[in-house]
Amino acid sequence: MAVTISHPAELPQRQAEKSPNKTIIKYYDRESKQWRNINWSKFAAGVMNAAKALAEIGLEPGERIGIYSPNMVHCLYTELGAFAMRGVVVPLYATSSPEQLRFIVEDSSMETLFVGEQFQYNNAYRVQKEYGTLKRIVVFDERVVLNPEDKTSKYFSEFVRLGDSMPNETKVKVSSREAIPSDPALIIYTSGTSGRSKGVLLLHSNLMYQMKVHSEHIPVYGPGELSIAFLPMSHIFEKAWTLFCLTTGTRIAILRDPKKVLEALPQIRPSLMCNVPRFWEKVYQGVNEKMASSPRILKGLYRRAMAVGQRYRLDYWNEGKRAPLLLSMQYAFYNRTIFTLLKRVLGLQRGRYFPTAGAPLSDEINIFLQSVNIPIIVGYGLSETTATVSFYPQRGFKIGSMGKVMPGLDVRIDPDNNEILVKGESIMSEYYKLPEETVAAFTPDGYFRTGDAGRMDPDGTLYFLERIKDLYKTANGKYIAPQMIEGMLAKDSIIEQIAVIGDRFKYVSALVYPNWELVRRAAIKRGLTEAGTMSVQEMAANPEINRLMMARIEAAQDSLAAYEKVKYITLLAEPFTLEKGELTETMKLKRRVINEHYAEAIEKMYL
Template sequence: MQAFAQQVQEQPDQIFLRQPKGGVYTEYTWQQAYDMTLRLANALLAMGLKPGDRVALLSGNCAEWFIADFAIVAAGMIPTPIYATAGDDVIRYVIEHSESKAIFIGNVADTDMALTAIPNGVTTISMAQGPEGAENTFSDLIAKHEPLSDVASPDLSDTWSIVYTSGSTGNPKGVVLTYGNISYSAAVSIRLFSNGEKGRFLSYLPLAHVTERALVEYSSLYSGATVSFTESLETFINDLRNANVTSFISVPRLWVKFQSQVLAKVPQRKLNTLLKIPFIGAKVKKKIRTQLGLDNCLTFGSGSAPISPSILKWYQKLDIPISEGWGMSETIGLATTNYPFKLEKLGTIGKAVEGFEVKTSEEGEILIRGAGIFKEYYKNPETTAESFTEDGFFRTGDKAEMDADGFVTITGRVKDLFKSGKGKYIAPVPIEAKLADNQLIEQICVMGSGLPAAIAVVVLSDEVANGMSQAEIEESLTETLEAVNKVVEKHEVVGGIRIAKDPWTIENGLLTPTLKVKRAELEAKYMDFCAQPADKPVTWES
């Protein structure tokens, strides 16, 4: 909270938070946001909550999320975020496991379900778009209480937050992060990405994931940046344009969507021709950046899942150099990055950021230690102990290769390896990256445990496939399949491509809240489809 108070002192009347509704923005200055934070913190203590109590947050991104998060900290309590897309079983588990005493509820898909999932005895606080049946409302609590005078002043070793992982199997683990962790991460991101001016961010990736909190929420607190929010999926591009961002971090699926939208208006062949023409090429690049809302953006990033190097090359030709990064909840987000952008290092996740030390084990697993490593798994000392080497390196579970310059290339998850019917282990991620060079492919999962050969299940990009015949799509995918099979190891040859009829989403349980594919669920859904004999390389789900 010292960083917050310092921003108020230096720029009290400058805009901090911008919340859209119906196309109109409600803006909060640093002074207003700080005053609301301290009033809400006082309200929490007045309810009988005590320093050290856990307080849950269940909402999509909004200005009130920031203020609630800061208020919990100002009162000496511990924020415990829950993904806004979580089902009732996950909501109930996180609240009970963390022993949260209260919960803020905002804009979630099913507010009635969210309320019924909350155990008895947990105090409920409704945000602006939250349920009507909550015991308290955000606005009333602020209106009825004076600002807290005795703001908590924690030590760096104290627990800042418990972040529950969005893992694809079993109950989520509670990652205990300290004030030392978050202050380190925010400070490093500012030193790494600062360009000498006050930043402008758009907060839209889940705040329940620590990367958004570290690189956007707390980075803004330390740097004095302005943060805008989105209103809906339908208004996303307009919201992005309105935010006029200086830094934009996204996930591969959104970068692919943006690419598809551009190619739907300007086919690749025509785009290639235009970019070769002096002056015209520059105008085309600027127009595309402007339409995407990235015309004044200075830094671009991609993370959460692997992205095809061909997509990164495509954007680089448009003067949009996307630096791939990697991190986990346990590393408080960003731990490696290809920033400053190096074209020759495309396909890597970069090298360790300042304060981290990275190496690989004999088995190729990424091992990491440093100032951003979490404290422990909440109430799980056995798993905590198993997760560290004797010399203090965290076992990440990701397999990788490291070059002489320290740049890391992910080759898959340790647990993602599967054994084909021929008894050979196959790492799906590198194969997926090669196949995803085809712009028709929006989502992909290579599977094949026990099958004679690996099979790639894909979801097509509607924008790119629009107007193409089934025969043209099959021909394009077949060419890509043959090209990939020429460069992979013999036992990694892909036996065919299966086209799924429905997209994979968080709502249908096939993606995690951070948009990673849930391999176990996808295999359960499509393994029979993959095992069916096919008389041609590309087949469609009926």
Template sequence: MNIVNFIAENARKFPLKPAIGFKKQNEWSELNWRDFQVMVAKTAGALQSVGVCEGDTVGIYSDNSAEWIVFDLAVLSLGAVTVPIYSTNTEQQAEYIIKDSELKIILVGDQQQYDAVYRISERLDALQLIVASKKKIWIKPEKSVFLEDFIKDSSEQITVCERSDEDLATLIYTSGTTGVPKGVMLTHGNFHKCIEAHFEFFKFKNFQDQTSMAFLPLSHVFERSWTLLSLYGGAKVYFLENTKLIASALQEVRPTMMCAVPRFYQKIYAAVNEMVKEGSPLKRKIFNWSLQVGTQVSNLRSNAQEVPLPVRLKFAIADKLVFGKIKMKMGGKLWFMPCGGASLSPEVTQFFDAMGIHITVGYGLTETTATLTAFPFTGYEHGSAGKVLGDTQIKIGANDEILAKGSGIMKGYYKKPQETQEVFTADGWFRTGDAGRFDEQGNLFITDRIKDLMKTSNGKYITPQPIENLLSNDQYITQAMVVAEGRPFVSALIIPNFDALREQIAKMNIHFTSWEDILNSESVKDFYHQKLEQIQKSLPGFEKVKKFTLMPFEFEVSTGEITPTLKVKRNVVLKKYEELIERMYAH
């Protein structure tokens, strides 16, 4: 069945219930299920009128928005194939995807994206129409139209194209930490079976009463799958266009569910710990007591045990004194937060669990329609990636590589038979490129990316992610990249949390000039040296970062140093900062 069939079903069941929310003239507006169905149908009709047929590819190059999801669902309704492009992709990257996927029509979200696509259209004859999602974009009438005008005279009725499980729904180009982007072919069956597997796994109650906020890029499989799942189950989804406004959006929307990447949780964890450290002895005592009570409750719940009344009363006090205040900064209603994209330290998941926010750590790839494993509501193990979902099968192969089979696995890479063949074993198992192991309870532990595993010149193996997580859990460190391959010891490029550091240098009576000057000052280097000694106390000697360089700017998506889900592209960073790295080993 076509994955979009849920729209008609939900419009019938909840016609006047809000389906989506979005900002309009700085105020949040909503569209009910009946109007949402009409909007998708009108957009599909307009696409049909300009010749979009089943199997055609249609692009979206935009930040998250209501228009993004409406356009996506309209494309799928026609049996056509959606090709999302990250809003942060450069013109060159966008052109590669447009050309490779043979796009004829594309939706753009802002002026910069429109200008880039217009220039691309002058070089590629195949690209026939650019649809601008907002009227504030300045467009050239030839080859361009505003979405509002595009759908204006369209019919409110559309026949949804029948699809089989094997029919293509989307091409998602992996940003990849290495090599040329590859178009991952995901089908209607991939999405449908994965969504059903989640509902079976979690057994949600009253899911239609939940509110989610699309905060991660919809161009990424994680947010796209989660948003489709949320809408499929009748939940309301708000779309955040500007991720820098996340703090105020959480207060305004007050979501109950939201998926995020580890950095989001690490920042909150680090900020709370710093605040506690600077608080009075009494405040520290209250916080530590509350954390103890919260941990007791979460341990009982995770083992599916009843929480005794005296403990429940203590938790109510802890919630009133401590947890409630932290949760209010996140809107006050969040309880379920899927997390993926990279590993997350057990200290962080335990901390949120103690507060009553269940971070559902999961593991998956674009090629597996996101989730292969996840934390269940009970019986999960902090530090693991959870248990297997649905009909997924996982086994551990050579070099501890995680191999997977199941209905979430992609059809292959678009127009790349050789690359497709390379990621499947002869008997059809998908090779994830990640190393892992299972414990006796069936929890999967990711040990590292196989290609990221480093061997020092002394023959010691280093897995960088746990070390990088340990460093970036600290309030004064935003990002860290470990270097060790073929080297006598571990070093790191460290990007400070500039806001926290600015406050710290004021306390140290250091006058601000520029970040280059500040980070080169001996007192700031000493401050970080002491920090690292403290953070790394529990690490064995060969894993400790011995030398580091403080970077005066963050790694950026636009410069190709990190992926849109904030994973460091090691090969790019190693090459770009080769001189800085060599300096750490020079003497």
């Protein structure tokens, strides 16, 4: 059951009083190589210890602290402890570079930074030496080796002992009682697909509004459920979902290394999971690759199962209609056999509610997932809207949409450019220290400008069309929607990543990072036997392999208008990565960075 609170500062103690011995957190212990449990009593004590230590160092209401770490329970102790002291939390992605860290430390004027592992500590210490206002670094992982010259940093276990006194506990309790919904809670710096980061200032009232509405309209939560947190808890999607789980008493398995999610899922078998489309694209491609090499009889069985699943789940179950008896029997058979086997291999057999957002999900992949009874819930939201603006109802959703607008929010479409405009209690307070940008982000009558083009049905079903800033205008005056083209071409499992180019050019081109193993197999099958011994760099430069890849793209883009079709490609030997600054944490392309990094290759496609 959800607890009723007016401020997150109340949450840990209220839950501990109600259910002290119930598990709320699971985490992987690297020493024993086992998953360990933390109950509400221990969790509340961890939050209180962090809050007391923050009281000891004199954290003032409104003062900023940073959390720069992969997902760890220490992040929650620190964040909720700061909330109890009316502090403001600035979450940073664990992959943030020293330059990104320096900007956020300086812009937010934080004096205390909590870091997770060696990578984050090294960057933080470097920034501390260069930027004097960062007074202290607190390190979560005690295996981190501190710099011999570092005389101020402490491990988290040392830090929390600073607060071991009754006066500090009293300070925390007084501060928690004085906390009000209009207190600032978070400054989330947008990773941004272009331009400088902006600090999105969210209030506790924004968070509490979302918790209230979600608990009223999401039917799946509570101690019997288990959610896995593998997306960064520094991102508003996972952060808001984690707070929802804590509010409702839903257990959370915290995954420290997101790259190990496929390994962890069969161990955890979550019933709930936030996710991004890229994960589901990988699942879909993996299934297709497996079926492509399967015997003909198995392929036929799979096709029949998918046809039955799609008809039963989308034409009947989703519409609230009773399916014909024969169809119901066929579906029951395939669900018990093929679909259950698929989900068991993935670790998703207990799945009940998988929110999916962060980027558009193709209709083809959505239909596949719905057909095999993987319960994804497509939604839409931004940091500035405290995550959710719309999401699928459990039944009656429309494929291709982003679900229905959340109750209490007012959404309209700008008639001039189709921009989605949102007003309501979940909308950010401001862009931190950017008054002009804040004013520009709202219409004169108070609607937030999302920057996304969309449309809306009379029943409140919302559709995403394109990022307005991502729209390309070719030299011929035609508008191109690159995300739509990329989504269409990426359905082919041979394409791992693709960035469509075309802004101000006379035609469309693309940078393509393929699945090189599949390329090698396809080339050998075409008679290019020497591909078996070629390096990736040699394959990328090989004219025959380039022609092979262009033929695959031409087949995939057959339904596009002539001016939308990719005319030339450049094959990449290396993928776009977070580390090179080419992707956001939700795997969206940073087009400006990609255009800079591959300027020479792009220029060659237009000579």
